[in-house]
């Protein structure tokens with residue numbers, strides 16, 4: 732299964748396209764392929780169920796107070812639909828990426844339920860909440876290029892989701908200046924890891940250049 736630079740499906744303006752319906756597996760598909768796909772899908776749905784329970788009392792900061800779980804699901808969707816990513820471990824890690832940072836989940840728990848590889852990807856994209864916000868932001872810039880390919884993919888899709896959300900509506904308590912600061916900082920993180928996926932990189936470059944032209 733591919734992990735990077737898969738076939739992306741975003742348009743030139745970097746807007747997500749309507750999901751293209753996938754053909755159902757044909758009756759002639761080999762049983763081993765079907766069982767591998769089903770295993771991935773079952774693991775992914777299990778991750779969605781796990782993350783939804785963990786984030787059940789959390790909301791996004793938008794005025795509609797969107798359930799928080801929409802964010803990790805959306806990040807996974809960007810990876811699949813626009814990044815062309817088919818690696819089930821990356822998709823599970825995307826769905827779980829905020830569970831340790833923002834809930835009582837531990838890495839041991841993730842390892843027990845989803846295995847070491849998925850837990851390690853989540854570990855790589857988890858900020859240490861014991862540090863100040865400034866330190867955490869600085870560390871993301873400093874460490875981005877040293878991450879694994881799988882972690883870089885989750886990071887790129889996470890930023891795409893948040894930047895699109897910021898284009899859509901300001902979170903409660905934010906002003907234009909804070910939005911600008913987030914875009915500027917996110918660009919410093921992302922520009923170092925564009926090598927992970929051409930389509931996601933292009934998407935981010937468009938978001939940054941459109942924002943700077945505003």
Ligand SMILES: Nc1nc2c(ncn2[C@@H]2O[C@H](COP(=O)(O)OP(=O)(O)O)[C@@H](OP(=O)(O)OP(=O)(O)O)[C@H]2O)c(=O)[nH]1
Pocket residue numbers: 790791792793802829864889890893894896897902913
């Ligand atoms: N754009 C947007 N962001 C929201 C919303 N609700 C929650 N967030 C989260 O807020 C964080 C960005 O706000 P910041 O001011 O940078 O960080 P803070 O959460 O520490 O205050 C992101 O989390 P993070 O895990 O810290 O991501 P990142 O900052 O590491 O990229 C993002 O997921 C929303 O409605 N819109």
